[in-house]
Amino acid sequence: MKTDQLFIKRMTTSWTQAIRILMMVLSGGGTPLVVGVLFILLSIAYSRFLVWLPKDFPIAVLVAIIISLPLSIVRIRTWIQKADLTFLLPLETKMRDYFKVSLYYNCATYLARLTLFLLILLPLYRLRFGTIKDFMAVLIAFCFLQVWNIIASWLEDRLQPFYSSRFIFTLFFIRLLITGWLSYITLIYVHAKISLVLLFFILTVLHTFFLWRIFSKAPRFPYPWILFAKREQKIQAKYVSLAGWFVDLPQVRFPVKERKWITWLLPKLIPQGKPFSYLYWRTFFRHSELFSIYLRILLLAILIIVFLPNFWVVFGTILLCIWLFGSQLPQITNPHRYPMFVQIYPIDPKERRTSFQKMCWILISLLSIILTLVASFTNLLLSQVLGIGITALLISFFFSNFYLPRKIEKRP
Structure with missing residues (x-):
């Protein structure tokens, strides 16, 4: 069996499904409009940020931190499924070609993502760092840094079955620090001292040699099958959840996280006799997406409001956030998400609807209030802020108590 062909087949199937879903999203009535408006808002906010940026602001440090995170946090995609622990495990000694092609694929996708990200930063680079010629040299340097992180991440994954998670995290943390410093030196390489460049080059070589020595002493097998299977499940859940903003898709089994730092409050805040309130809130916090x-919608909206303190922009941003997040909430009531016995609880169906409505009202109104408070610190008039806040709360009330419950009732 040619395992490399198996990877190509799985990759092709996955991309075919992704393109089909993308076409469904693009064919949606309001999707192009929403994406277009969001793109215009972000473009305007970016240009306003460049105009506002003070000359003494340590932008190189900020950009290095922003770049180093996606450079370092590499998740090698292998398309390994849980069933492979049974059917492919006997072929483990012949899986080298499979994972070799996987590394090639991940290098291509991560380099494409990096190039797109750096092109977005091109106006900022020309403003504060150097010319387009310098930018091309920086782009090549970052590409080498990305490939190095991919290889190091792959070696760290291979070491998972043999070393503790604390040791693996230590390796990742060291790599993150080196990547951050190298990113900073790369950005300012025109003005950087040769000694600093040589120092961090030596650190990179030493880290790579150290990681390789550890890997060379570890057995070649087994592969971290469980890690790959869980990662693939999370990746699929993320993409399905993202596409679910725009179209209804068949649900997959979404992974959950414990998040004990907040779920321990639920029994104290939710009164007894409200099992579905507890169930829905717990699902919301433990759902991995x-x-x-x-949080992502909230952060993005705050950035837009801060850099574009215009009445209509703020008002449109809040309405867009209400729609984007509110359209996701019906997922919580999907019966396929819960065990069968949950559906036969001897509880009035109205209690389920009421619990869902209250949860929607709290989350959406809280989103509106936070964004309105952020708008109050901009140059908008108090009357404008009050008008935005009151209108947003009224729309949140209508959205939570009328639109979303009806959307659930129409579900087949």
């Missing part, structure tokens, strides 16, 4: 979507 829904809670993250809420």
Whole structure:
């Protein structure tokens, strides 16, 4: 069996499904409009940021931190499924070609993502760092740094079965620090001293040699099958959840996180006799994507409001956030998400609807209030802020108590 062909087949199937879903998203009535408006808002906010940026602001440090995180946090995608622990495990000694092609694929995708990200930063680079010619040299340097991180991450994954998670995290943390410093030196290489460049080059070589020595002493097998399977499950859940903003898709089994730092409060805040309130809130916080979507939407909206303190921009941003997040909340009531016995609880169906409505009202209204408070610190008039806040709360109330419950009732 040619395992490299197996990887190519899985990759092709996955990309075919992704393109089909993308076409469904693009064919949606309001999707192009929403994406276009969001792109215009971000472009305007970016240009306003460049105009506002003070000359003494340590932008090189900030950009180095922003770049080093996606450079270092590499998740090698292998398309390994849970069933492979049974069917492919006997072929483990012949899986080298499979993972070799996987590394080639990941290098290509991560380099494409890096190039797009750096092109977005091109106006900022020309403003504060150097010319386009310098930018091309920086782009090549970052590409080498990305490939180095991919190889190092692959070696760290291979060491998972043999070393503790604390040791693996230590290796990652050292790599993150080196990547951050190298990113900073790369950005300012026109003005950097040769001694600093040589120093961090030596650190990179030493780290690579240290990691390779550890890997060379470890057995060649087994591969971290469970790690790859869980990672693939998370990646699929993330993409399905993202596409779910725009179209209804068949649900996959979403991974969950414990998040004990917040779930321990639920029994104290939710009164007894409200099992579905507890169930829905617990699902919201432990869901690996829904809670993250809420935070990402909130952060993105805050950035837009801060850099574009215009009445209509702020008002449109808040309405867009209400729609983007509110459209995700019906996922919580999907019966396929819970065990069968949950559906036969001897509880009035109205209690489920009421619990869902209250949860939607709290989350969406809290989103509106936070964004309105952020708008109050901009140059908008108090009357404008009050108008935005009151209108947003009214829309949140209508959205939570009428639109979303009806959307659930129409679900087949």
